Each structure stands twice: as structure tokens, then as C-alpha cells.
Amino acid sequence: MGAESQFFAAAFSVAFVEGAPGSQGGSLRQVDLLSLPVASMTAGSRAVGVFIVKDVETSAYAAVYGLESEGGGEAVRVEVATRGVNAVVMTAGTKVNASAVSAGTLLTAGSEAIAFIPNALGRAMLHRR
Numbered sequence: 001m002g003a004e005s006q007f008f009a010a011a012f013s014v015a016f017v018e019g020a021p022g023s024q025g026g027s028l029r030q031v032d033l034l035s036l037p038v039a040s041m042t043a044g045s046r047a048v049g050v051f052i053v054k055d056v057e058t059s060a061y062a063a064v065y066g067l068e069s070e071g072g073g074e075a076v077r078v079e080v081a082t083r084g085v086n087a088v089v090m091t092a093g094t095k096v097n098a099s100a101v102s103a104g105t106l107l108t109a110g111s112e113a114i115a116f117i118p119n120a121l122g123r124a125m126l127h128r129r
Helices: 003-011 120-128
Strands: 013-017 028-032 039-043 049-058 062-069 075-081 095-101 104-109 112-118
Touching: 075 112, 112 120
Parallel strands: 039 112
Antiparallel strands: 013 028, 039 075, 049 062, 049 095, 062 075, 095 104, 104 112
16 A cells, blocks of 8 residues: 555544443444545534434435434534445434544444545545545
8 A cells, every 4th residue: 555545544534432422431433434425514504513313305316314403503404325335324313423524524323423524625535536
């Protein structure tokens, strides 16, 4: 593996702690962002924090999740590509954690990394790969 390949592998690998926020005894988990479905925000801002799935719209190519912040202050819509990937199915009431990483936002539900929303850096790196 060349130096550039090692850089891309490191840039698209992120570790997160499994378990509920604030809980004791969570375990560290490594995930390759390139193995996740790519998602995009279709409405709202690039928010981080804990959200609740309010509604789900599915098609053959994508699932659109209506998310509302746990405190009820912010609503966003996230479109997750489902074509050709093993997408995690979420239903209304599922808690989703949105965490900022250097290349975008990582979405997790429980102990599962479910999607990656690339920012400008993440899109450039995906394009180069």
C-alpha cells in the first residue's frame, strides 16, 4: 500500500464508542467510512447530536429519514442511498446519533454505524478514490 493509499485509508476510518451517550463501559469500535452508505442532508442544517426518527420514506434507491433533535428544537431530513448496500432499516422512534468527523458526519443507531454524510473534504476524497 502506497503512502497516498494509506492516507485515504486512515482518513476514512474512524473510531467511536459504542453505547448510550453518558453511559459507563462503552467499547471502542473502528469503522471504515467507505463501507457505509453515503447519505446527504435534504433539508435542515448539518447538525450533530441525538435525533429521533419521526418518519421514513423508502424507494428502490434511497430511504429518506425525517429526524428531530431529541430536545425537539431542530428537524432535518437525511437521504441514505440503499441501492447495492446493506442498509440498516430504521423505524419511527429509533434514536440516531450524528457525530462530526473530519470528513463529514457519521450517523449511528445504537452500536451500528448506519451512514456517512461527506462534507467538502469527504466528497473530494471519495472522488479521488
